[in-house]
Amino acid sequence: MVRQPSVAAQNREPLSRDRIIEAALHIVDGQGLGRLTMRRLGDALEVEAMAIYHHLPRGKEELLDGLVAHVAVHPAPTRAAGDWQAVLRRWAGDYRARLLTHAGVLPLVVTRRNPAALGGTAASLREVLRQAGLTEQAAADGAHALLGYVIGHAALEVRGSAAAEEAVDWDTRFTAGVDLVINGLSRR
């Protein structure tokens, strides 16, 4: 006869780093960064908060790093059809959508020291520009200009800096800025 598992482990897939980070992201997206606590995260995973430390020994620090990595890691520019301008335009739109979907982690993306995350994104943008014929230096500068713009604009959108301003069409405004940067890169 099969041994009945303890109540604590009843029919639940075991905890894992990925499952923890996904649950955390779900909390942040739904309730905001301020409500992400180890205890609440434990509840969401149907586990005591302390169990999390077994999978993330560095605790909450490691959890937040994981969120940044999950959101900011480069979805490489799709090397599909179109010239490099179209490739970058498309990447910018996708990356912005990604940031806005997980707006709660934006403050972490912005200031957590996490070289790997944004570094990879910058590198792949640089590569697109290098293949487009820009010098090494111009490609590196351009990659950061575009990445900086996308992140900064997403931040402005999230804050909704309007107020006195009439209703803003953020989509077209964002696109206008992207065109500005890309056109600038085209005629160097």
Next chain:
Amino acid sequence: MVRQPSVAAQNREPLSRDRIIEAALHIVDGQGLGRLTMRRLGDALEVEAMAIYHHLPRGKEELLDGLVAHVAVHPAPTRAAGDWQAVLRRWAGDYRARLLTHAGVLPLVVTRRNPAALGGTAASLREVLRQAGLTEQAAADGAHALLGYVIGHAALEVRGSAAAEEAVDWDTRFTAGVDLVINGLSRR
């Protein structure tokens, strides 16, 4: 004979909103946002933490809003000599310096709903572009493109997204991006 003040009030100027926010900014700049607590702030002001609530009834929320306002409020573009391009270039440099000096508040600037702070900055940039002859729409888009770039790039710098990258000259890289945006605005 002059009455001796109580120990608690000994020769100390009374608490005030401004003094509180300055002390908080000092803590954030020196030790980071994570170490800004009401109790520590009270210590720095030589007062019990609870006294702060008398001047900031909304508590820590109001304190953080105050920090954002103090750092992000528009230092209006200096209407000095030079064409509008020079004016914007100078403003961008100053604003970046301001953000980097108070890097600890960047995550707050990025995501705290605080319309007044960045709204004023965006408005004065828009005005410069409007007077330069851009259409209302182009001026509004351009103002956000520049502001977004400056904030986003400052964020990239703070994170030090390098790592695999050779030593980066952030100053020239930042300037290159500013030129990119401003040149784009010039030849619309």
Next chain:
DNA sequence: ACCTGAACACCGTTCAAGT
């Protein structure tokens, strides 16, 4: 190996009380 329970030091905030 994986999780729990109790404990510790520390938060933000309230409220009645002092002056």
Next chain:
DNA sequence: ACCTGAACACCGTTCAAGT
């Protein structure tokens, strides 16, 4: 009006203990 002291609910994290 301005500040204090005690208290409350809630943090992140440790550590020994369970299975």
